[in-house]
Amino acid sequence: MxxxxxxxxxxxxxxxxxxxxxxxxxxxxxxxxxxxxxxxxxxxxxxxxxxxxxxxxxxxxxxxxxxxxxxxxxxxxxxxxxxxxxxxxxxxxxxxxxxxxxxxxxxxxxxxxxxxxxxxxxxxxxxxxxxxxxxxxxxxxxxxxxxxxxxxxxxxxxxxxxxxxxxxxxxxxxxxxxxxxxxxxxxxxxxxxxxxxxxxxxxxxxxxxxxxxxxxxxxxxxxxxxxxxxxxxxxxxxxxxxxxxxxxxxxxxxxxxxxxxxxxxxxxxxxxxxKSGCEDVCQANVTQGLELNVLDLYSGCGAMSTGLCLGAGLYGINLVTRWAVDTNRYACESLKLNHPETQVRNESVEDFLMLLKEWEKLCMTFSVIKGDNLHKNLLSSSSMEENEGADEDDQVSSEDDPEVFEVQKILGICYGDPKEMGKRGLYFQVRWKGYGPSEDSWEPLVGLGNCQDILREFVKNGYKSRILPLPGAVDVICGGPPCQGISGFNRFRNKENPLEDPKNKQLKVFMDVVDYLKPSYVLMENVVDLLKFAGGFLGRYALGRLVDMNYQARLGMMAAGAYGLPQFRMRVFIWGALPTEKLPQFPLPTHDLVLRGVIPVDFEMCTVAYEEGQALEVETKLFLGDAISDLPSVANDETRDEMPYGSSPKTDFQRFIRLKKDALLGASTLDSNSFIDVLYDHRPLELNEDDYQRVCQIPKTKGANFRHLPGVRVRPDKKVEWDPDVERVYLPSGKPLVPDYAMTFVNGSSSKPFGRLWFDETVPTVVTRAEPHNQIILHPFQDRVLTIRENARLQGFPDYYQLCGPIKERYIQVGNAVAVPVARALGYAFGMANQGCCSDDPVFTLPSKFPNIQERLSSVSVED
Structure with missing residues (x-):
């Protein structure tokens, strides 16, 4: 109800x-x-x-x-x-x-x-x-x-x-x-x-x-x-x-x-x-067979763009993540592994923006694109000027060198300081003639002044292969710029002018990239605190920047659980669209969900939901068991990254999440070959010996946590205190069974430390840290925290999606991700807008049983 x-x-x-x-x-x-x-x-x-x-x-x-x-x-x-x-x-x-x-x-x-x-x-x-x-x-x-x-x-x-x-x-x-x-x-x-x-x-x-x-x-x-x-x-x-x-x-x-x-x-x-005109949208664009491209900024492991592409594919739109940028190298590795077609750049978005500007100059210099005379002479480019002060040691060759090095090929390009010499600018990755890959190096543009033909070849080939986007060439920019300055854990938050806080500057950088590239569509995601902190200043800024750039814009708050996940996770989304395009709508919930949370008062009308009293045809909300009950048991010290499933799926969610990528994109027929047969990343963060012994003593009952351990007493006001009648218990290491931090967390009122989840519950929000010290993350029946894959399922990642890096890094990638089903629903909304098939109403109802594939799953046998 x-x-x-x-x-x-x-x-x-x-x-x-x-x-x-x-x-x-x-x-x-x-x-x-x-x-x-x-x-x-x-x-x-x-x-x-x-x-x-x-x-x-x-x-x-x-x-x-x-x-x-x-x-x-x-x-x-x-x-x-x-x-x-x-x-x-x-x-x-x-x-x-x-x-x-x-x-x-x-x-x-x-x-x-x-x-x-x-x-x-x-x-x-x-x-x-x-x-x-x-x-x-x-x-x-x-x-x-x-x-x-x-x-x-x-x-x-x-x-x-x-x-x-x-x-x-x-x-x-x-x-x-x-x-x-x-x-x-x-x-x-x-x-x-x-x-x-x-x-x-x-x-x-x-x-x-x-x-x-x-x-x-x-x-x-x-x-x-x-x-x-x-x-x-x-x-x-x-x-x-x-x-x-x-x-x-x-x-x-x-x-x-x-x-x-x-x-x-x-x-x-x-x-x-x-691109910048104002022709009215009177007919649907014909995109059959046409590839539309996405630039995913602050991409993480790529959940947002993955969901967008899956949703657009269900509407018949071939949307592809062409470029992605993130500073986390492990997240970049994960994205590249799952999206081999994507140009993934492990760098800051600020450097990426500078690189785009320099790339446009290079394309003009070598007449790949039309440009003014200012860019016809490569040696007068701003990058050359920035590197004029480079030491002679940084030059490709000099008269004093006993050996002349000859450039064989240029392999890559970046903006920044890859040589860590304190000299920022445009650099190229060079393969030297007569030397192997181990001798490749990053060289400033000024050092390649005698390599015009090789530069020209690199730029022309790069333009053809679209290694970098040019203004007007991007269909969708999506991303969630981090705004760490609004975190409640930051005691020094700037409430007077949040944009002056360096921790919030990525919001401005995101909008600067949009301003430079002028994509047809923009989708920005962020935490709800964006609308709470300092009266919603940063949310208002984001909306205002789009409008100031003459983009149509729309803001909404969507809860992951309302789109078929067993977690709440409310997030803010802002659509932007050029005047030539239809502004995408927000998809109404597909699943029943009641959450406990605080909605920003001034943005209540932006909650994506049905009007009260409106007839609802939504699915029953999902619980933890619906998502993970089919996964095999693993121990606290599990080390395998791959293993067999060991059993068939038990729910429609589990059947759906096991589908291969082609099937998720809406393949017309489904059979036993439509499902993956290897389970990836089903391993937990290994707890230290003390925490493992504590977890083993947490009862395997609903609602169990550290309060059920000996020596803890719960007062009538629901706060905890030490039981004077019970002697304090210690572990073999000499550490107490019940740590002091658990007793004092939130002034003794929290029941989160060492708390067990239960199969008939909805998880509040998947987080980036897997430690059980201040959150409920223990498996209902196994003495461990939820595995990477279990967390990934709560975020809606398909089982085929593999993650790279150390265990803690994989948890971070999953916890920072946009819930894939939410992004998929937004991708479907994009497809409708791109084809001119949406109205001017701010919301719409997704097709029954969206994403529709589930209707064809019940008759398909899945092998163990």
Missing amino acids: VSKRKSARSENSDYAKERKIDSCKTLKTNEEHHENGQMEEISVVSVARSPQRRERASSSKKSKRNKEDLECRFLGDPVPMEEAMQRWPHRYIEEKDKGRKLGYKGSEEDEELMQAQCHYLQVEVDGHIIFNLYDDAHVKADEGEPNYICKIVEMFAGVDGMPHFRAQWFYRCNDTKIGDGISLTESKRVFFSEIKDDNPIDCLVEKLNIVRVTANVDITAKLAAIPECDYYYDMLYLLPYSTFIHSPPEHVRACSESLSTISTDPDVEVASDA
């Missing part, structure tokens, strides 16, 4: 500001919840949404005044009643229907719509300002606040004779969820909305000239083409999922509330190339 949300916070706002929330208070409240272990039980399948309506400021909610006191009057004759009733039927309800609430888009659910005597097309305010229907205008705000901005979509006299207008509101950047996260490049830019409400005529202040321009990622070209105006807009801002979406070109002046009320002022056209 799906539990309902306890309460819904108001999403009302002061002129589309969605209600200013005291960030510090919200942050403190959330932190207190975490510290005290007070977690609100919520459903991530069905939530009660707040009314999507803003409250007018007090200046527009004035008390009634006499009609003659108002300094405004309608001009001209009223709109003929027959026409008015046709255009605005909601204002003219027959006497017998009065009191009946009429559903009306943009109105408060519990508020009756104001009735009208008649409508007008023109009004005079303050004795000299004339407003016409569909004019744009400033509306009076509170003292000290900037005036509101609206389009007048109705002018009417109420049944009380008072003059009113209906406003459709524009948002400034600070009025949106971006807030103060970023200042947009252009102060005149505003965002149209679907929010409308009624206001007294005398709130109008002045007429405005607001033009609609065609969205363009070439910001310079767009701004140069904007005519003289007060404001311009190229996107709509929608409250659900904080969505910024390009304005449809078909906006016409409305003649009824059933039609759009957006101005028909001619669009300001902006010239652009195919």
